[in-house]
Amino acid sequence: xxxxxxxxxxxxxxxxxxxxxxxxxxxxxxxxxxxxxxxxxxxxxxxxxxxxxxxxxxxxxxxxxxxxxxxxxxxxxxxxxxxxxxxxxxxxxxxxxxxxxxxxxxxxxxxxxxxxxxxxxxxxxxxxxxxxxxxxxxxxxxxxxxxxxxxxxxxxxxxxxxxxxxxxxxxxxxxxxxxxxxxxxxxxxxxxxxxxxxxxxxxxxxxxxxxxxxxxxxxxxxxxxxxxxxxxxxxxxxxxxxxxxxxxxxxxxxxxxxxxxxxxxxxxxxxxxxxxxxxxxxxxxxxxxxxxxxxxxxxxxxxxxxxxxxxxxxx
Amino acid sequence: xxxxxxxxxxxxxxxxxxxxxxxxxxxxxxxxxxxxxxxxxxxxxxxxxxxxxxxxxxxxxxxxxxxxxxxxxxxxxxxxxxxxxxxxxxxxxxxxxxxxxxxxxxxxxxxxxxxxxxxxxxxxxxxxxxxxxxxxxxxxxxxxxxxxxxxxxxxxxxxxxxxxxxxxxxxxxxxxxxxxxxxxxxxxxxxxxxxxxxxxxxxxxxxxxxxxxxxxxxxxxxxxxxxxxxxxxxxxxxxxxxxxxxxxxxxxxxxxxxxxxxxxxxxxxxxxxxxxxxxxxxxxxxxxxxxxxxxxxxxxxxxxxxxxxxxxxxxxxxxxxxxxxxxxxxxxxxxxxxxxxxxxxxxxxxxxxxxxxxxxxxxxxxxxxxxxxxxxxxxxxxxxxxxxxxxxxxxxxxx
Numbered sequence: 159x160x161x162x163x164x165x166x167x168x169x170x171x172x173x174x175x176x177x178x179x180x181x182x183x184x185x186x187x188x189x190x191x192x193x194x195x196x197x198x199x200x201x202x203x204x205x206x207x208x209x210x211x212x213x214x215x216x217x218x219x220x221x222x223x224x225x226x227x228x229x230x231x232x233x234x235x236x237x238x239x240x241x242x243x244x245x246x247x248x249x250x251x252x253x254x255x256x257x258x259x260x261x262x263x264x265x266x267x268x269x270x271x272x273x274x275x276x277x278x279x280x281x282x283x284x285x286x287x288x289x290x291x292x293x294x295x296x297x298x299x300x301x302x303x304x305x306x307x308x309x310x311x312x313x314x315x316x317x318x319x320x321x322x323x324x325x326x327x328x329x330x331x332x333x334x335x336x337x338x339x340x341x342x343x344x345x346x347x348x349x350x351x352x353x354x355x356x357x358x359x360x361x362x363x364x365x366x367x368x369x370x371x372x373x374x375x376x377x378x379x380x381x382x383x384x385x386x387x388x389x390x391x392x393x394x395x396x397x398x399x400x401x402x403x404x405x406x407x408x409x410x411x412x413x414x415x416x417x418x419x420x421x422x423x424x425x426x427x428x429x430x431x432x433x434x435x436x437x438x439x440x441x442x443x444x445x446x447x448x449x450x451x452x453x454x455x456x457x458x459x460x461x462x463x464x465x466x467x468x469x470x471x472x473x
Numbered sequence: 474x475x476x477x478x479x480x481x482x483x484x485x486x487x488x489x490x491x492x493x494x495x496x497x498x499x500x501x502x503x504x505x506x507x508x509x510x511x512x513x514x515x516x517x518x519x520x521x522x523x524x525x526x527x528x529x530x531x532x533x534x535x536x537x538x539x540x541x542x543x544x545x546x547x548x549x550x551x552x553x554x555x556x557x558x559x560x561x562x563x564x565x566x567x568x569x570x571x572x573x574x575x576x577x578x579x580x581x582x583x584x585x586x587x588x589x590x591x592x593x594x595x596x597x598x599x600x601x602x603x604x605x606x607x608x609x610x611x612x613x614x615x616x617x618x619x620x621x622x623x624x625x626x627x628x629x630x631x632x633x634x635x636x637x638x639x640x641x642x643x644x645x646x647x648x649x650x651x652x653x654x655x656x657x658x659x660x661x662x663x664x665x666x667x668x669x670x671x672x673x674x675x676x677x678x679x680x681x682x683x684x685x686x687x688x689x690x691x692x693x694x695x696x697x698x699x700x701x702x703x704x705x706x707x708x709x710x711x712x713x714x715x716x717x718x719x720x721x722x723x724x725x726x727x728x729x730x731x732x733x734x735x736x737x738x739x740x741x742x743x744x745x746x747x748x749x750x751x752x753x754x755x756x757x758x759x760x761x762x763x764x765x766x767x768x769x770x771x772x773x774x775x776x777x778x779x780x781x782x783x784x785x786x787x788x789x790x791x792x793x794x795x796x797x798x799x800x801x802x803x804x805x806x807x808x809x810x811x812x813x814x815x816x817x818x819x820x821x822x823x824x825x826x827x828x829x830x831x832x833x834x835x836x837x838x839x840x841x842x843x844x845x846x847x848x849x850x851x852x853x854x855x856x857x858x859x860x861x862x863x864x865x866x867x868x869x870x871x872x
Contacts, residue, residue, distance in 0.1 A: 187530075207533035214522070215515045215538070222543060265687050272685055365541035366507045372546040413746065 190239075199228075199235030200376070200383045208371045209236060218329055218350035220365065223373030226417020229353040232373070233310035236349060243307040245348070247296040249317035255324060259334060261293045287338035301332055301344035309348040313355055314364075326364050376418065378405050384418060385425050392429055399436045400425050402472035403443075407450060410468075412459065416450040424449035440466055490520045490531070497556050504552055507541045528557065646717050646859060647724035700731040701869075702788050702821075704780065706799030708738040708771035714829045714857070716757070718798050721862060723748050723756050733788040736760070737776035743784065771802055773842055774809035781816050794823045794869065798856060800830050803842030810842050814849040823851045825865070832857030 187210040194201045194209075201209070209232075212219050221229040237244035247258055267286040274282050294302065300309040314322065328334065332344035352368060354360060376384060381401035385392055404421045416424075427446045428436075436443050444465040451457050494516055501508050519534045532553055540546045674690035703722050707715050726732045726748040736742045750756035789795070795817060803810055818824060826846065830836045832855040838847065847853070852868060855861040 203529075204533040204536065207530070208537035211519070211534055211537055215518060217515070217538075219537075220541075268685060268687055362507050362541070366509055366512070368541075369537040370540040370542070370546065371537055372540075372543055 193239045194235050195383075195387060197235045197238045198384075198387045199231060199239075200380055200387055201232075201235075202380065205232070205371055205373075208369050211369055212349055215369070216347065218352055218368045220360075220368035220370050221351060221353045221373050222355075222370070224375070224415065224417075225355055226415065226419065227373045227375050228418045229373050230310065230312060231418070233308050233351040233353075236351065237308040240306075240308070240349070242305055243303060244310060245296050245300045245303075245307050246310045246312060248312045249314050249321070251316055251318065253317045253321055255321075257295060258297050258321070259295050260298045260336060261295060262287070263291045263293050267291050289339070292336075292339070297328060298334055298342070300348040301334065301346070302342070303346055303348070306346040307348050309350045311350065311352045314352045315354040315360060319361070322361055322364055326361070326367060329367060375405075375408060375415075376401075378402050381405070381418070381421060385422065388422055389425055389429060392425060393434060396428070396434060396436070397425070399472065400428065403436060403468060404450065406468045406472050407460075410459070410464070412451070412456045413453050414451075414456060416452075420450045420452075436469060436472075440469055443469065487520055487526065491517065493557075494520065500552060500556055501539055504548065506539055506545055508539055512538060531557075643717060643720040646721040646862065700733075700788075700790065700793040701725060702732070702793055702795045703734045704741075704776075704795065704797045704799075705734070705736050706738070706771060706773070706797075707736045708802075710771070710800055710802050711798075711829070714798075718856075719757050719760055733784075735776075735780060735784070737771070737773065737780075739772050739775075741776040741779040741784075771799070772805045773799060773801070773803040773846075774805040774807075774813050777810065777813035777817060781813055781820075785817070785820055789820050791822055793821045794825060795821045796825045796827065798827045798829075800828055801826075801838065801840040801843030801846065803840070803845075805842075807841045807845035811845040811849075814846045818849040824849060825852045825854065825868075826850045827854055827856035827861075827865075829855070829857040831855035832861060 187207065190210050191201050191203070191206040194206065208219055211217070221232060223229055233246075234244060270286050270291070271282060274285070296309070300307055311325070314325070317325075329350060332347050333341055335341040352364075375381075378398070378401045381404065382394070382397040385397040385400060386394060389397075400421065404416060404424070408415050424446060427449050428443075431442060431446070433439060433442060440462075444460075444462050447460060447465065448457075451460055494513070498508050498513050498516070515538055516535065519531070519538065523530075532550075535553065536546070536549050540549055675686050675688070678688050678690065679686040703725060705715060705718050705722060722734045722744075726734050726745055733743075733745045734748050736744050744760050747759040748756050750759060814824070828838070828843070831838075831853070838844065838853070854865065854868075
């Protein structure tokens with residue numbers, strides 16, 4: 159009714175709708191940690207800020223930290239928080255563009271050529287280099303989704319340097335050029351999370367392009383909250399005890415430091431045998447330690463005496 | 474506090490933060506952070522948001538944006554506090570103890586990059602001519618190699634005394650191990666590239682598709698990377714040599730995909746973990762702590778026994794070369810050593826025994842232990858200087 163003809167409504171509604179949609183996707187920062195917690199991931203303020211900045215600045219997030227601290231989990235939690243797909247690219251030595259980006263379906267192409275023998279060569283060529291014959295690999299798939307997915311590029315330090323350079327190019331343009339098809343621009347820009355274990359130093363350019371978060375083993379309080387989020391049946395006091403115990407074990411110089419996933423396994427085992435208090439049955443605690451201790455060397459180090467000593471400290 | 478911000482106050486804070494942001498960015502750069510124009514631009518975006526007014530919100534946002542590596546992550550709080558909150562600083566902010574610019578990042582990123590050496594040291598080193606007569610492979614197929622022959626390479630480790638030269642020798646030893654790894658990888662690649670078509674199988678499969686070879690079958694060579702296990706004698710008679718070898722081992726463990734290292738004197742110590750420490754100096758420190766054993770002689774036989782009994786199964790397979798670095802002066806029974814050497818020989822692919830004393834004039838392996846071990850050794854080579862270590866590479870590549 160702005161100018162009496164009603165024409166003014168259409169843009170207004172469109173604008174309202176657009177702003178509504180905006181707020182739908184742009185999750186306010188304070189809500190992020192709550193929503194993450196709802197998916198079972200307990201994030202600290204630093205991480206939720208980083209996740210929020212990913213969207214507001216449109217940058218990828220690089221996660222570093224020891225094995226087992228839950229880097230991959232961050233991507234899973236982000237995807238489930240946003241209700242979107244998680245597309246994962248696991249890097250390894252020798253990973254190349256074909257395995258990461260796209261590949262032609264050669265078998266089908268050959269069949270098609272055979273089936274159209276005698277046809278005009280140009281038309282056959284057009285046909286076999288069309289989308290129908292294109293095999294999407296994770297990177298291409300991630301930019302062709304209607305709804306922005308979470309793209310997890312796992313252990314990027316394992317890939318070769320050439321691949322890293324290619325990745326950098328993709329992460330800044332979000333378009334892919336396929337010689338036979340032309341350039342494919344992103345339908346939606348994925349949320350990109352990269353993880354690295356530090357087996358190789360990443361290039362400065364890639365580091366600079368990314369937001370950065372160093373994931374550490376959760377402190378006792380946070381680990382207890384993780385336990386309670388993931389194992390709804392667990393007692394709060396038991397969760398605290400378990401978290402404190404794992405924290406103490408991590409301080410022992412073990413060959414393989416137990417990660418968060420191992421803590422969850424152990425807690426599930428303890429809940430499974432109906433333990434309410436770690437102190438009540440040190441033997442059962444020691445027997446179930448195999449959920450945490452994964453090498454023979456560490457096992458010989460974690461004698462019942464060590465277990466008791468640690469139990470005495472934490473419980 | 475003077476110029477320092479009181480951020481909590483009011484919404485003018487955004488303006489204040491913006492005006493001082495450039496200084497903060499410069500400060501981070503001085504501290505070796507990788508901050509470019511686009512980071513500054515994004516920081517301005519953050520400041521324009523509601524975050525600027527609260528330190529507790531600004532800090533994690535800036536931290537995620539400006540940090541790029543673990544060392545940044547650790548130092549960020551100090552720099553942030555010093556600049557924005559004026560903690561522990563008067564006016565100009567340089568975080569104390571941090572040398573300005575890049576030197577830390579250089580050290581961190583140095584492993585694997587040849588930039589580690591001083592400009593004056595050669596990037597590649599070439600073996601001396603006359604020293605390699607006792608080495609079966611003379612490396613004629615070497616594809617590259619500049620020829621700056623540093624005299625240090627040929628100097629017996631015993632005669633390197635000047636601390637700078639010692640450091641230089643350590644560095645060379647480490648780089649050498651890295652080069653060996655790089656060459657070995659390159660050899661593997663060259664061999665593997667271009668998988669050959671297995672025509673017979675391809676044609677056979679094509680029968681199903683009416684003679685069109687739909688599915689190409691390739692021949693692959695199954696290559697397992699070489700594993701290396703190093704056993705280093707850390708006893709008194711070897712003390713002049715072991716520090717250089719420790720650096721060499723550090724390089725090997727760091728750069729071979731699968732390598733294990735042990736020290737022995739009167740007993741055997743597994744030191745791979747200590748050697749995986751990225752910082753070479755710290756690794757060596759950790760090792761020397763572990764190496765402090767009860768004094769008094771070398772029990773090679775007993776140490777090998779421990780190795781065979783407890784470690785061999787895990788660390789040795791058919792592609793493993795075992796490298797023993799020792800002068801062969803054994804205080805135990807030679808028979809025991811012979812037994813253990815025989816057991817070890819059955820397990821692994823090659824036994825290489827490096828003996829620093831071969832390099833000495835007029836040496837012949839007369840030590841009883843050495844005599845007992847000789848029949849089981851595939852390669853008995855000198856290791857008294859860097860050139861002799863380098864001479865090993867072609868041999869390892871052929872294993």
